[in-house]
Amino acid sequence: MNEIFKALADPTRREILRVLREQERSAGELSDLFPLAKSTLSGHFNVLKAADLIIQDKRGTTITYCLNTSVFEDVVAHLFDFFAPRETPKETI
Amino acid sequence: MNEIFKALADPTRREILRVLREQERSAGELSDLFPLAKSTLSGHFNVLKAADLIIQDKRGTTITYCLNTSVFEDVVAHLFDFFAPRETPKETI
DNA sequence: TTGGTATTTCGCCAATTACCGAAATACTAG
DNA sequence: CTAGTATTTCGGTAATTGGCGAAATACCAA
Secondary structure (H helix, E strand, O other), X not given: OHHHHXXXXXXXXXXXXXXXXXXXXXXXXXXXXXXXXXXXXXXHHHHHHHOOOEEEEEEOOEEEEEEOHHHHXXXXXXXXXXXXXXXXXXXXX | OHHHHHHHOOHHHHHHHHHHXXXXXXXXXXXXXXXXXXXXXXXXXXXHHHOOOEEEEEEOOEEEXXXXXXXXXXXXXXXXXXXXXXXXXXXXO
């Protein structure tokens, strides 16, 4: 979970996730949307992959990334770790 | 919102929030719970304060910190920015 | 005012991070 | 195999970050 929060700390990576929320895109398409070097974007993809926030799909020389929404609940659950009211434990009964 | 995600990126700060979720505590009490220099903890409090994640209450020489749960919904809402299914826009109608 | 306690600020350091351009890798049509 | 495209890896840099100890600040009882 630390990886996820670390990944979300960077605004560019959050923007990448926002874009992928609309639809999956190739590395090239993503790089066209950001004023950054392709190598930089590649590094960001690695961080997001390591955090399981995106999924990579290789087709020939093209790599497509899509959002991994299944981690969403995990993130929210962990947010409850420090944001939920103290009465939460009882309410779960 | 960038401040919040930046604040949440550090495990120590997340732990601080977890502790404050149980109950508010003074800077000294918090520092007793972490194997870190008081100055380091003070730095962490500053980050959390800047992100509006905690609220500071001064009483004499004692400073008490408590969790600011009102930002929780904001955080979750922003999580929807990149995690919500693409159908969300319609469902909000 | 002094001394003691509570806490923050400051200066320094090592590690990490985001960014870049060049080089390398992966793939494929011709 | 070659050339071209797609993408990543690599090495370098500047900025940021988390940690520390010392100094400074804030407060208050005596």
